[in-house]
Amino acid sequence: MVAARAGVSAATVSLVTSGKTAGRVSAGNIARVDAAVAELGYVVNGLGSSLAKGRSSIVFLIAPDVSNPFYAKVISGVREALGTDFQLLLSVTEAGQTPEPADVRRLLALRPAGLLVDAPSARFLTELRTSDPLVLLDAAGIESDAPSVNFDVARGAKLLAGHLAAQGHKKVGYLDSATGTETFRVRRAAFYHEADRLGVAVVAAGTTTVDVGAAAFAFTKLWPDWSVGGVTAVVCATDTHAYGVLQEARVAGVRVPETLAVTGFDDLPYSETSNPGLTTVHLPAVELGSLAGAQLLKLIAGEKITELHMTLEATLVVRGSTVVDSEA
Numbered sequence: 645m646v647a648a649r650a651g652v653s654a655a656t657v658s659l660v661t662s663g664k665t666a667g668r669v670s671a672g673n674i675a676r677v678d679a680a681v682a683e684l685g686y687v688v689n690g691l692g693s694s695l696a697k698g699r700s701s702i703v704f705l706i707a708p709d710v711s712n713p714f715y716a717k718v719i720s721g722v723r724e725a726l727g728t729d730f731q732l733l734l735s736v737t738e739a740g741q742t743p744e745p746a747d748v749r750r751l752l753a754l755r756p757a758g759l760l761v762d763a764p765s766a767r768f769l770t771e772l773r774t775s776d777p778l779v780l781l782d783a784a785g786i787e788s789d790a791p792s793v794n795f796d797v798a799r800g801a802k803l804l805a806g807h808l809a810a811q812g813h814k815k816v817g818y819l820d821s822a823t824g825t826e827t828f829r830v831r832r833a834a835f836y837h838e839a840d841r842l843g844v845a846v847v848a849a850g851t852t853t854v855d856v857g858a859a860a861f862a863f864t865k866l867w868p869d870w871s872v873g874g875v876t877a878v879v880c881a882t883d884t885h886a887y888g889v890l891q892e893a894r895v896a897g898v899r900v901p902e903t904l905a906v907t908g909f910d911d912l913p914y915s916e917t918s919n920p921g922l923t924t925v926h927l928p929a930v931e932l933g934s935l936a937g938a939q940l941l942k943l944i945a946g947e948k949i950t951e952l953h954m955t956l957e958a959t960l961v962v963r964g965s966t967v968v969d970s971e972a
Contacts (some may be wrong), residue, residue, distance in 0.1 A: 721933025859888025
């Protein structure tokens with residue numbers, strides 16, 4: 645229909661819609677095909693094209709709790725690396741849930757160019773069993789032959805423990821994520837170990853999804869016992885959890901940081917402007933996405949990966965939620 649409307653051959657239409665016109669199709673014919681495509685609302689059959697080529701131009705990003713604001717930065721970095729040659733699609737799960745390998749295998753029917761898997765579990769990778777180009781993100785604690793770009797979350801957790809110990813805290817609460825991914829286990833274990841080494845006791849942890857409301861509700865239930873037990877600081881697995889704690893502490897009249905210090909993990913944009921500003925571990929999310937995307941492009945092109953496992957530094961950002969004057 646497009647060829648008939650434009651008055652050209654079907655082969656010419658194929659060249660124009662695939663962007664392979666250089667030296668092969670005149671400017672006049674390109675304009676006629678483009679006009680016909682617009683008039684008819686024609687859409688190229690990408691699946692048919694992928695069957696012919698053996699793969700599509702789709703890249704899947706598979707992540708737990710993709711609604712977590714942290715992933716906006718990761719996605720930005722991935723998109724920057726992939727450019728315009730690939731379409732990035734997200735595999736979305738329910739809040740607090742990790743994608744199931746069986747669900748991802750159904751996506752492989754679309755013959756993606758490659759997969760990016762963020763914060764996987766060991767079980768997920770064992771059951772996925774794919775030969776498609778694969779790069780892992782934020783996979784600290786995971787042993788895999790697949791290339792990976794990770795944060796040094798253990799170092800970040802140790803820095804938090806050291807900061808709270810230096811501020812004189814002896815008992816702290818811990819509010820963890822319910823997703824159960826390896827990155828949260830690593831940061832929790834590192835914090836507990838370093839806190840114990842420094843003489844800081846960690847009381848029984850609370851667990852919620854990465855959601856401000858859920859974290860606020862969890863804090864209302866935990867705080868009475870924590871308060872009686874002498875807890876003077878709360879360590880949150882993410883900044884999003886910390887926002888919920890700050891919100892509910894304000895409602896309950898709990899002074900931060902005088903009565904209760906609060907820390908997060910991620911360094912989201914709002915953490916600098918929250919009241920008070922949130923002490924947190926900065927994770928370079930855009931760089932994570934960009935490096936992972938670049939690694940995946942190398943795999944797709946059949947290039948050798950020279951640095952199989954890359955680690956990005958985590959740094960501590962001290963603000964008013966743990967010290968009265970964060971600039972002192």
